[in-house]
Amino acid sequence: MEVLKVTDLSFDYPDKSILHRISFTVNKGDFLCIVGTNGTGKSTLLKLILNRLKPLEGRITLFGENSANFKSLYKIAYVSQKATSFNRDFPATVEEIVSLGLYSKKTPLGFLPPESEKMIDDALETVGMSDYKHKKIGRLSGGQQQRVFIAKALISKPEIIFLDEPTVGIDIKAVDSICCLLGELNKKGITIVMVTHDISSILYHSSHVLLLFEDGSSEMITSEQFGQSSVLSHVHHHTSEEEFIPKSMKKRL
């Protein structure tokens, strides 16, 4: 089943053209990683899909509906890079932050449904943060905060989660555990679309990789194909991120 379809999408910033006639499809249960060097438009692509920016050309559909008119917001969730820029003194508990994910379920007078307490507990248990329910969000580490933000995304039981570099600024151990968590969520049937620089999450958890190039073009490959190019680059002792991009694509970088 098709959950996201991008057709001939183009976008320019006033001083730079970044996405040119991009097309790809994400099906239910896919785990797509969006990869590219800085400035190739990874985060911009997410913003276009989420209707935060208007495309120059092209069409984006979510669950068959044009993304500009998409009304079933409970079906999608978004996790930003917030953990890296979060204010330590923000006076809210983990429970209060996760409850924000139930916004679409609130009554007209702003009350949450009676089952919200259990839903919060379940979401926190899924991400392994039950013990931190009453802690202030600003007192947690970056990795723990990101787990809470994933719980906030999960609580509305979305069918697809978009993540914008969720592991940036987080220590390596926490990165691994977040990647494993995302892999487990994907196995439970949640479709995941993630902008990332993290190679392990691509190699071990994703099903597809969307490569964005500096000339504005793109190519969708499977994670196995990506792995082969990655292994190849390891053999040649390369470390920079663009070396993980298949050789056939390199000339276009």
Add this chain to the structure above:
Amino acid sequence: MEIFTLGFMQRAIVVAICISIITPLIGNTIVLKRLSAIGDALSHAGLAGVAIGLCFGFNPVFTAILFSVISALIIEFIRTRFTNYSEIATAIVLSFAVGIAAVFSGFISNSASFNSFLFGSIVAISEQELIVVVMLAVIMLLTIVFLRRELFYIAFDEEGAELSGVKVKRINTLFTIITAVVVAIASRTVGALVISSLMVIPVACAMLVSGSYKQNIILSVIFALFFTIAGLIITSFYDLKPGGTIVLIGIATLIILLPFRRDD
């Protein structure tokens, strides 16, 4: 305690309670959105409105509300043009308002009346103003309570709120108008120059000792009530300016609480 039987003092206490409840409710959102200076800009805009009202013989409270609301909308407009430098908006409006207030205050024959808006005056509140303040406070309170979840979401993550279906632009505009009205009506009691402090200091005190967002809201209202009531009582005994007294009590409380900051 005989002073509390006097009509003007009773009016001042009622107005102080209204202001102490709604000001920190607004202050919570303003502080968490890192827009603490907006109160300053709007109170100066209110002052410009007062100067024009007194100059041309209009009710200064109404011209203050009008000027604050217009300024609030200008701030919101400029803010959308400089998304990453939103404090530019408050600086521009503040400078403009100070300019107008300075120019028109020179033409006011009764300077004592203008001064009462600068630093507040408990004797300045008429029966008519009391009714206006109470009615506006009730409307503002109901609006904020009704939008509590949206305001919390926007303060936490504006982008995430919009993606979840919160009408961020509409609520931001409405909230800025509410702030402008509250600043304008509160400037009569505590003074235009100190009203922004009453938005920020109770919230800052609450942030030091609260364990959650809900607690932060409740504690900030309790702190604001304590500052204003204590300020009015002290003012009535020692003939001090209420605005300055209220703010100094707030600052003293903040200093006392600093070592007790919660770190859990």
